[in-house]
Amino acid sequence: MLLVTFLGACSAKTEKISTAFYFWRTTFSLTETEQQYLKDLDVKKLYIRYFDVALQNNEAIPVAPIVFNQKPEGYNVVPVVYIKNEVFLQNSSADSLAVKVYNYIQQINKSANVSVNEIQFDCDWSLKSKQNYFQFIEEFKKLHPNLSATIRLHQIKYPEKTGIPSVKTGVLMYYNMGVINSGDDNSIYSQKTAKNYINSLHNYNLPLNIALPVFSWGVHIRDNKVVNLIGGLSNNDLQKHPFEKVSENRYRVIEDFIYQGRYLAKNDVVKIEEPSAEQLKEMMKDLKNHLKKKPNEIIFYDLNEKNVTKYEKETFKTVSRW
Template sequence: MKKIGLLVVLMALVMACTAKTEPVSTAFYFWRTTFALSPAEQNSLTDLQVKKLYIRYFDIGLQKGEAIPVAPIVFNESPKKYQVVPVVYIKNEVFLQTTQTDSLAEKVYHYIQQINQSADVSVNEIQFDCDWSLQSKQNYFQFIDQFKKLHPNVSATIRLHQIKYPEKTGIPPVKNGVLMYYNMGVIGSDDENSIYSQKIAQKYVASLQNYKLPLNIALPVFSWGVHVRNNQITNLIGGLRVNDLTGDEFKKISENRFKVLKDVVFKGRYLAKDDEIKIEAVSANQLKEMMRDIKKNSKNKPNEIIFYDLNENNLKAYENKDFKTVSSW
């Protein structure tokens, strides 16, 4: 009997350990205006067994007070190999001024349908990305309710501050959300990383335990360079990483900061002598750190880990095994 009891305990421990490392589906956001996958991107998606892509279809902004689509995607190749989730980014200003949410919902739905037809895809889920405010939430939530009459399966992105203060910010009326676990700080000329800071994240992540909406998790694999002149931000250089600043025009002055040694045109931008470039990126170890903190503070396992965003240069910054390790629960 003692042996049987010991065997039961051991089996329970094995099952518990197995559950801790159970894989979660891996997906990617595609955030370019032309859909075409490079061979390296295709190979990574195959190796990671990615079945779903969240593809940004278009933005919605204001022009002369009217909500209009901006920079719609063009499909240079078919995405039919993947389950496609159209994502529409809506600027908060739209819902600060737009009250005719029913007509906007119809226009957005029909425009998505046009793109689906041009790409010859059918979709099950549609996602909206909007950093709504206290002043815009009523219109935004009304828009979602109107849209669901046309397409019931809707998801929405959620920011950390919306997780912590749901009684103020509200919870969008969707089936599930995606927690955007990045862009946590203010882009500045100092040494702080605005994409990810564990110190900032820990002010919010405990609130996951009480959030009522089922959540998937979006993690950052993008990077940028912050161009600093006279301690003031000049612009952002998208996709820039430390390895891009190895020329004799640059001098490394800290782990992620470089000084410009002479006037130069770099990636189409003019850099003056004594300017500085601060690289903001997230390491593989930081991605694992994020997941440890999220897992520690979550009651439920997400269905998906979604990486932002799919780009060959972003993929090169990591090993495929890193994505596999992070996409486990």
């Protein structure tokens, strides 16, 4: 009996993976609740969106740069730069763009008194933009060699076509899996959709960390057509307003009213897309069965008091066990 108990304990042993968060607001300042969650979850690393890069008059420019109202003391900061695919669809000079992006990152670091080791690029590149994006990464590595890049599910299924960026680590964005529509499909997470791609993880030749969703939104539907997307909306929010629950994640408007500057008419429908705690565990279970090796980090998207408090702290800890 002692032997059986010992063997059972060994088989149940799990290993903790480092927990990190994306910070995707334009002003860096943490609430007391957010700070407490980070402390209790032993978070040491924050991936902070510094700015976007978009085209304006055919010129790549920084958009919505972050402002640090609070110094991220005690955290290893990784600047994340989101670059729109349109930037690489035009034949812009990769070396000059790399220098401009690098200098702007350094400017933000200096103003915030932050030193960084890793820089991450977030770009949903396409077959037409692949060459320019990959060349940009090569040029940037001359300025800062320790790079990571986000990877979408569709980019791991056909790596021989989509290519693999020459970075030290990729981050598999395990969310935004479908098209936002008025049907029952969940565009944030669908196990059925994910299974069409994750078999390819065995053949993906880049070390991967995992980004999981803890955000939500509401799909505003009128006459079976999508009218708008209401960011940050969750099931809990709709209990306080004139909605009638018609299914697990659908609510019908019972009288005209204004919600966060949006007009919702009687009989409009709001579909909530929001990953549950059980789905987060389901994601990791499926990934564990397909990844070539254990990831070094689980990164939750994104850090926001409203997002994190929807889940018990134990949920984050359970999901981050391997």
